Amino acid sequence: MSDIQEKRREQVLIIGSGAGGATVAYTLAEHGFEVLVLEEGQRHTLDSYGQPPTKAMNLLYRNRGMMPIMGSVPIGYVEGRCLGGSTEINSGFWHRLPPEFLLRWQARFGLHDFSLESLEEHFDWAEEKLLVQGRNGEWPKSTQVFHRGIEAMRWSSQEVKRAASGCVNTNACATGCPKGAKQGVSVSLIPQAEAKGARFLTGAKVKLILKSGGKATGVLADVVGPDGSAALVRIDADHIFVCAGPTQTPALLRKSGIREHIGDTFQIHPMLKVTALFDEEINAQNSVMPLLQVKEFWPDISMGGSFFSVGHLSVNLADNWLETSKSIRQYRNMASYYVGVRGTGHGTVRPSLSSDGEAKLKYELSDVDIRHLSQGLARLSTLLLRAGAKEVYPCVFGLPKINAELEAVRWLDESLPRAALSLTTVHGFSTCPIGERPERCAADSFGKVHGFNNLFLADASMLPDSPGINPQGTIMAIARRNALNFVEHRQAKGE
Ligand SMILES: Cc1cc2nc3c(=O)[nH]c(=O)nc-3n(C[C@H](O)[C@H](O)[C@H](O)COP(=O)(O)OP(=O)(O)OC[C@H]3O[C@@H](n4cnc5c(N)ncnc54)[C@H](O)[C@@H]3O)c2cc1C
Incomplete structure (x- = not known):
């Protein structure tokens, strides 16, 4: 001392x-x-917000955004610092x-x-x-096409309110809103x-x-x-x-x-991302993320829109890079969406034994989680194909793209292979x-x-x-x- x-x-x-x-x-x-x-x-001040993702992560994220949750399927997790x-x-x-x-x-x-x-x-x-509050004005294109798919599937959905009055579509939520709107x-x-x-x-x-x-x-x-x-x-x-x-x-x-009962019950919403390629320009890289969430299968399965930048797109395509890399040139016609499930697996948080005592995170997906992720992928891919997507790229190793509804619905009955899943989450609790x-x-x-x-x-x-x-x-x-x-x-x- x-x-x-x-x-x-x-x-x-x-x-x-x-x-x-x-x-x-x-x-x-x-x-x-x-x-x-x-x-x-x-x-920080607003001047240092909205920088390119790697700089912003260095500034605002714990461990520059590298906080894996370990388990039989490692899950990418981030939080602010x-x-x-x-x-x-x-x-x-x-x-x-x-x-x-x-x-x-x-x-x-x-x-x-x-x-x-x-x-x-x-x-x-x-x-x-x-x-x-809810959004004033026209929906961005990535929301419009998602809405088209929701209507085609006749599923219930919700336009989600946001703590972002005066949002002007800088697409910078994840790097700190430089306008101070968020x-x-x-x-x-x-x-x-x-x-x-x-x-x-x-x-x-x-x-x-x-x-x-x-x-x-x-x-x-x-x-x-x-x-x-x-x-x-x-x-x-x-x-x-x-x-x-x-x-x-x-x-x-x-x-x-x-x-006592500390760190023994870590819960998350595991999230599987997909990217959809449309004939029309979406320009998701310049727009706030899709604002609608599908509620038809809530609370077990939710679907909504993901943050989109060319850097994030390359990460999303990386699982099957040899097959998907050429598509990245068409990024203006793409947008990313997610299936999020209410996790039912078992997780823990422990301090590491190193001097900084950083948190070590573990979460083991349950079989129910895998079923819900598989069914969610089937449904989200079908929705996006109905919305006009030509191809849907899931973050699943060995599954480079889905371009037909009959291919998509296969996952309603079959489980995605655990080891092939690339999952993320930004919601941790409990x-x-x-x-x-x-x-x-x-x-x-x-x-x-x-x-x-x-x-x-x-x-x-x-x-x-x-x-x-x-x-x-x-x-x-x-x-x-x-x-x-x-x-x-x-x-x-x-x-
Ligand atoms: C990218 C991303 C997108 C998200 N999107 C949404 C969304 O759209 N809507 C939504 O509802 N939720 C969203 N969330 C989740 C939501 O932001 C969090 O659930 C919420 O902020 C958690 O609140 P908290 O107070 O528990 O922790 P935090 O808001 O993370 O605050 C914890 C603070 O404690 C500080 N701290 C930690 N350890 C120490 C220490 N030892 N000493 C001093 N300080 C310490 C950290 O630096 C941090 O600033 C998102 C999260 C992320 C990362």
Whole structure:
């Protein structure tokens, strides 16, 4: 401990400034608490957003976007590491938690006070803060052709609202919106929290949560100074909220010796991408991604649009490069879509034994996941062919293209070979489930970690199970609910 350089005391310390952390910071600052947020990544301005993907990933993503989830099928996963976390690089698609999941989570995890009515005010709040709304004006071409396929299949679908009012189609969601239209929390909640007195310290990576006799007493953090050198700093606190996201929260808690139901139930939405080649120009590289999602097979299977750039296209075609590489020249006539399934496999997060303690991610796809991915590929390919696609290129090794509906529907009954799948995901959760079932929950219904009176969770890790929808809205609504519950309890105690 001799090299610890500083000591401070804070009332509330929040670890992580993403969807959950920014929500808690705003809510507590609004209620008069002194708040310090420690964020591992750096603060950026709109000037540094929207750079080419490799630069943007270096700037805004954890490990430059290289975070494989290991298992019999490795799955590419990414998350944000910057002020605002993954909200800075996400697409802003917005859902409320569907009633089916509210009920399911109540039944399975014994969540208290978790009704549609009680959550409504928190969704309303988040939607107002992030200016969530439907699109004004014409759909981009990649949405129009997808719509044509949906109509032909007569499936139910939804135009998804977004936290991106004033979106002008720069196609830069994944590299940070240079126009400030996408409401990453660094341009929305964080400045508002700062105006209420919350402080955000960037370049501050929490290495360990300190504890003593059922109390979290503070943290040890590496804090990068203006000259680029890091100092190990100890910061004591009365209350700590861990909001470091679905992978880093469990890794940090486990490293700190807090392990009960932590990191044992990592859930994801595994995603299989396909690219469709049309006769007409789509110019998806210059447009926001497709805005419709197919809901006909929800919650098991969803379909929607993917981020598209020539670089991403080459990755999507890489599984069968010898056969597909020539098609890349026709990128103007292409767009990418996905099949996403509500994962039912088994996943874990553990800190690595190396000195940085990086999170090691594992997920084993279930046979049900494989069935749903196969059926999803059959359906999405049929939809795209009906929409006018000449060829559909799935991210499946050895399956270079599908150009006839009868070829596509084969996968309704057969399972894609596990080893041939190239999967990705950007949705991780449930590593520290909340609820009142001691046999499966890490924290109580309001995120208070079992065994502690002053340690709380408010990020994607606390979602008890996979929600089957884009999760940011649900994370923010529950984070606000937890933060307000904290305020109520402190006020009742006269603190
Ligand atoms: C490319 C992409 C697209 C997505 N698209 C959508 C979408 O359209 N709609 C949707 O609803 N969801 C989307 N998501 C998911 C959504 O963004 C996340 O579910 C959500 O942001 C998670 O919130 P969080 O607070 O748990 O974590 P994050 O928002 O990731 O924030 C965690 C923060 O904690 C910081 N941190 C981690 N460890 C430490 C530490 N030890 N010390 C200090 N700080 C730390 C991280 O740097 C990060 O800033 C997308 C995600 C990605 C990556």
